[in-house]
Amino acid sequence: MSLLEIEDVDKSYGDEEVLHDVSLAMDQRDVDVIVGPSGSGKSTLLRCVNRLTEVDDGAIYLDGEEIHGMDENDLRRRVGMVFQDFNLFAHRSALGNVTLGLTEVLELSETEAKSRAEEFLGRVGLADQADSYPSQLSGGQKQRVGIARALAMDPDLLLFDEPTSALDPELIGEVLAVMEDLAEGGMTMLCVTHEMGFARSAASTITFLDGGRIVERGPPEQLFETPEKERTRTFLGQLTDLNR
Amino acid sequence: MAVAAPADLAAVLQTGDWAFVLGNWRVLLLGAVVTVVLMATSLTLGFLAGFPAGAVEAYGSGWTKELVSTAGVVLRGTPIVVLIVLFFFGIPVPKLGSVPVVDVRLSAFLAATLALGLRSGAYQSQVFRGAIQSIDEGQLEAARSVGLTHRQAVRHVIFPQAVRRSVPGFQNEFTIVLKDTSVAFAIGLAELLTRAENLYLQPGRDTAIMEVIIVISAVYFVLTFATNRTLDYLGDAFSIPEGSE
Ligand SMILES: Nc1ncnc2c1ncn2[C@@H]1O[C@H](COP(=O)(O)OP(=O)(O)OP(=O)(O)O)[C@@H](O)[C@H]1O
Ligand SMILES: [Mg+2]
Numbered sequence: 001m002s003l004l005e006i007e008d009v010d011k012s013y014g015d016e017e018v019l020h021d022v023s024l025a026m027d028q029r030d031v032d033v034i035v036g037p038s039g040s041g042k043s044t045l046l047r048c049v050n051r052l053t054e055v056d057d058g059a060i061y062l063d064g065e066e067i068h069g070m071d072e073n074d075l076r077r078r079v080g081m082v083f084q085d086f087n088l089f090a091h092r093s094a095l096g097n098v099t100l101g102l103t104e105v106l107e108l109s110e111t112e113a114k115s116r117a118e119e120f121l122g123r124v125g126l127a128d129q130a131d132s133y134p135s136q137l138s139g140g141q142k143q144r145v146g147i148a149r150a151l152a153m154d155p156d157l158l159l160f161d162e163p164t165s166a167l168d169p170e171l172i173g174e175v176l177a178v179m180e181d182l183a184e185g186g187m188t189m190l191c192v193t194h195e196m197g198f199a200r201s202a203a204s205t206i207t208f209l210d211g212g213r214i215v216e217r218g219p220p221e222q223l224f225e226t227p228e229k230e231r232t233r234t235f236l237g238q239l240t241d242l243n244r
Numbered sequence: 245m246a247v248a249a250p251a252d253l254a255a256v257l258q259t260g261d262w263a264f265v266l267g268n269w270r271v272l273l274l275g276a277v278v279t280v281v282l283m284a285t286s287l288t289l290g291f292l293a294g295f296p297a298g299a300v301e302a303y304g305s306g307w308t309k310e311l312v313s314t315a316g317v318v319l320r321g322t323p324i325v326v327l328i329v330l331f332f333f334g335i336p337v338p339k340l341g342s343v344p345v346v347d348v349r350l351s352a353f354l355a356a357t358l359a360l361g362l363r364s365g366a367y368q369s370q371v372f373r374g375a376i377q378s379i380d381e382g383q384l385e386a387a388r389s390v391g392l393t394h395r396q397a398v399r400h401v402i403f404p405q406a407v408r409r410s411v412p413g414f415q416n417e418f419t420i421v422l423k424d425t426s427v428a429f430a431i432g433l434a435e436l437l438t439r440a441e442n443l444y445l446q447p448g449r450d451t452a453i454m455e456v457i458i459v460i461s462a463v464y465f466v467l468t469f470a471t472n473r474t475l476d477y478l479g480d481a482f483s484i485p486e487g488s489e
Contacts, residue, residue, distance in 0.1 A: 052385055077391035087386035091404050091484050100400060101390035135486040146386075153390055 009058035036209035080150030140171030261452035275439035289361025294368025319366035327359040371413030375406040
């Protein structure tokens, strides 16, 4: 059984159809990379998976369970999300960003939460920044705190929405390194990213989304080397050039 | 005329109207105490009413929100003197007697607290609502994304940031309430301005009007300044650390 199954999902905002008949399935330990032009519905698709947005039609299953029937907070505990703009809690230290979910959602004691948060900050290489506030961190550090915050909840699946596109070029590497580590460690990840190096090295599948429809989906070698659609070749070609 | 030498100044202060004002310092001090206490009770009531009202205006819906925002509009749209007089004469306040030393009628004090407090609540609610709405949407989404309920997210992520952002607005509101306590003069509450007036209305003391008014202006100024400084201090003490490593 797939860990995540998205089945014929439709989503419109007003008259604008943002997702049309989108279907995909991911197994445990899969790393799926979604690419597509601006406005193609990538963020919307991710947000449907943790129900920040509700689908109009179709269904999404997590571990065989239809997410619509689940308690949304429980779903979100199991599906972590990493944002383009980090969205760190501005009034809490790096440590406090990680502990909030631990104490409020997992109901760990302060001490347990603290030691667990320290462990996860250590895992993203920020053990020494635990007491820093978001405004005192670089973009790359902020994003790594964002990853630690999601990771500490012990999710079944992590969603990444363009985690590096707000970063200065020299800071992208440190975030991608953490993501590559996670992928190697067997974390199931659904990533919207235009980092083609990451896609080549870490992705099990690449999905090309355009105008709310899946144009093509397959293993990286196939999409990069022998795409079925000319549009896929052009788009991935442009991205690869951009990444150089 | 040259600037008075210290000796002359002392002489001036010992004669005539200045001497009269300074001789009555206890009266004015008690007035200042009443003013400060009235400010404190009004602001407390204002906060207790305004904080939830702001939250309801930001997050509520239906008739509760309607009710709260209408009450706010009415309170903000009515002159404060009218409110005080209305509360004093319009509401059947039980005869409560008066506080001995400061000579304050409790019914007047209660009416002034209600009027100043509820009106301040109406303004504080707007300060707080604005602060809540200025917090980036992403903060709430991030909190929801780790599994916090809406209520938990608002309590642990939105409110703590909104309260900090409210400090400048609260500062404004605090000084306005402090100065508006003088309006209780309209119902004869023995606060600073009322007592000041009682001084110069004594027979033959109308020459001391300027002196009395200058002194109480200075008192209001000092109180305002102290209030602002206190809030500055609190704002700094609880501010979110910034700056780069
Ligand atoms: N809350 C919303 N209300 C109305 N329209 C929306 C909303 N969210 C997204 N849209 C619209 O849906 C379309 C898809 O948006 P989405 O954010 O999913 O695209 P995207 O592929 O993530 O784009 P980008 O690369 O710019 O992030 C866009 O046209 C956008 O304007
Ligand atoms: Mg997007």
